[in-house]
Amino acid sequence: xxxRSREGPIRRNTTYSLHKSRIAIAIAIGxxxxxxxxxxxxxxxxxxxxxNISKSNAQVVPTPCKTSERLKMLKAEFVAASDENAxxxxxxxxxxxxxxxxxxxxxxxxxxxxxxxxxxxAGPFGTVKGLRTNPTVLPDESLNPRLVRxxxxxxxxxxxxxxxANSNVxxxxxxxxxxxxxxxxxxxxxxxxxxxxxxxxESNDVPVYxxxxxxxxxxxxxxxxxxxxxxxxxxxxxxxxxxxxxxLLSDIDIVYLQNPFNFLYRDSDVESxxxxxxxMTAYGFDDVFDEPAMGWARYAHTMRIWVYNSxxxxxxxxxxxxxxxxxxxxRLSRENAWDQAVFNEELFFPSHPGYxxxxxxxxxxxFYLFMNSKVLFKTVRKDANLSKLKPVIIxxxxxxxxxxxxxxxxxxxxxxxxxxxxxxxxxxxx
Ligand SMILES: *[C@@H]1O[C@H](CO)[C@@H](O)[C@H](O)[C@H]1NC(C)=O
Ligand SMILES: *[C@@H]1O[C@H](CO)[C@@H](O)[C@H](O)[C@H]1NC(C)=O
Ligand SMILES: *[C@@H]1O[C@H](CO)[C@@H](O)[C@H](O)[C@H]1NC(C)=O
Numbered sequence: 001x002x003x004r005s006r007e008g009p010i011r012r013n014t015t016y017s018l019h020k021s022r023i024a025i026a027i028a029i030g031x032x033x034x035x036x037x038x039x040x041x042x043x044x045x046x047x048x049x050x051x052n053i054s055k056s057n058a059q060v061v062p063t064p065c066k067t068s069e070r071l072k073m074l075k076a077e078f079v080a081a082s083d084e085n086a087x088x089x090x091x092x093x094x095x096x097x098x099x100x101x102x103x104x105x106x107x108x109x110x111x112x113x114x115x116x117x118x119x120x121x122a123g124p125f126g127t128v129k130g131l132r133t134n135p136t137v138l139p140d141e142s143l144n145p146r147l148v149r150x151x152x153x154x155x156x157x158x159x160x161x162x163x164x165a166n167s168n169v170x171x172x173x174x175x176x177x178x179x180x181x182x183x184x185x186x187x188x189x190x191x192x193x194x195x196x197x198x199x200x201x202e203s204n205d206v207p208v209y210x211x212x213x214x215x216x217x218x219x220x221x222x223x224x225x226x227x228x229x230x231x232x233x234x235x236x237x238x239x240x241x242x243x244x245x246x247x248l249l250s251d252i253d254i255v256y257l258q259n260p261f262n263f264l265y266r267d268s269d270v271e272s273x274x275x276x277x278x279x280m281t282a283y284g285f286d287d288v289f290d291e292p293a294m295g296w297a298r299y300a301h302t303m304r305i306w307v308y309n310s311x312x313x314x315x316x317x318x319x320x321x322x323x324x325x326x327x328x329x330x331r332l333s334r335e336n337a338w339d340q341a342v343f344n345e346e347l348f349f350p351s352h353p354g355y356x357x358x359x360x361x362x363x364x365x366x367f368y369l370f371m372n373s374k375v376l377f378k379t380v381r382k383d384a385n386l387s388k389l390k391p392v393i394i395x396x397x398x399x400x401x402x403x404x405x406x407x408x409x410x411x412x413x414x415x416x417x418x419x420x421x422x423x424x425x426x427x428x429x430x
Contacts, residue, residue: 132361133267134318139244154207161188161248164233167196175406176252234329241317251311253402255409258392269321269360272313273370276306282367310343320360374398381421
């Protein structure tokens, strides 16, 4: 905790101090020469100069030397010249900066007015809060009247659970919607990627939305595995959000034990479950990186947080939210990347040279209520107190044997079968 890097303020002054130190070095060299000559020629090289020695130059030369008068003059000239030079440089710098700020300010001010509308006074100490609940977008229902009709029927207070599925995942989907029906959630819809799964939903009284034929969706939807479908969902989500609905995006390897809408804060653009497994990893911590070779500054502090789970998050219909969906979808169409990594990078990386960060507000869900399967199988099932708590959902995200673990979760939490979770190993054996 001691050796925190303090190079910030030093860096800012380097040009200035570099300049100063050059002068100082020049003076120091001059003085040293002077002292050497004074020692070798105590009466001076130029005798006239030896008659009257000024003792008033202590500020420049700590010990009196015979050449100090001359040095003083030289120094004064040098300083004058470089001051002039510096002054000129400073003026140019200031001008450039003014031009840059004017350009930036124009743009920034315009954006601020767009977002905030008006200026506010800050208010007393301790009462000031930044904006995290962004205004919702103006819905454009003309974009997708068919989806609007479905949502008007299904959504509750303009909120809806959305899952994307193809017929490869039929059994898992069944466990998913059965758990949803069990806790009497009505505002959910399955986005069907093929006709077979659409029919399966309809025959089970599950609200379903079959998208209009779309080349990309059709090719990925029919053949795609898990990851391909994951990338798709960001494009699909956009359709919902543009209509002004808040979406709780849900993978289907999830068992619902309570109604999640009773446990949301709704104060952020994105509210997501975490892949973390305790307070630190879920909510963030200072991970100190140690580099002994740096001595006094051996400790570098880093900010860490386990990723948000892009398989279960609540997203409000705001500009930053839509920007997030677009950024992730755009990157996934260009790069062969894991959608969850991209989702987190876009959410968390700050603006920096050459990059404009997203700046969406975000909230991590309680990891005991919105529980991942690592927390369940590594911690909760072995802890007498924790295993008595009733989570809102369990996401079997950490284990490939999804179906049997989901079924065991239902046995344990719904049917009270105390040993239902016992025979599974903590992790998978590959
Ligand atoms: C020495 O300098 C002082 C002050 O500058 C001056 O009053 C004095 O006349 C000078 N003496 C000689 C010998 O030049
Ligand atoms: C984790 O955080 C919660 C609330 O933020 C707190 O009540 C709890 O004691 C913490 N647990 C540990 C082990 O620090
Ligand atoms: C469970 O809670 C009780 C009461 O708060 C406490 O005494 C006990 O140590 C806890 N057990 C575990 C395993 O944490």
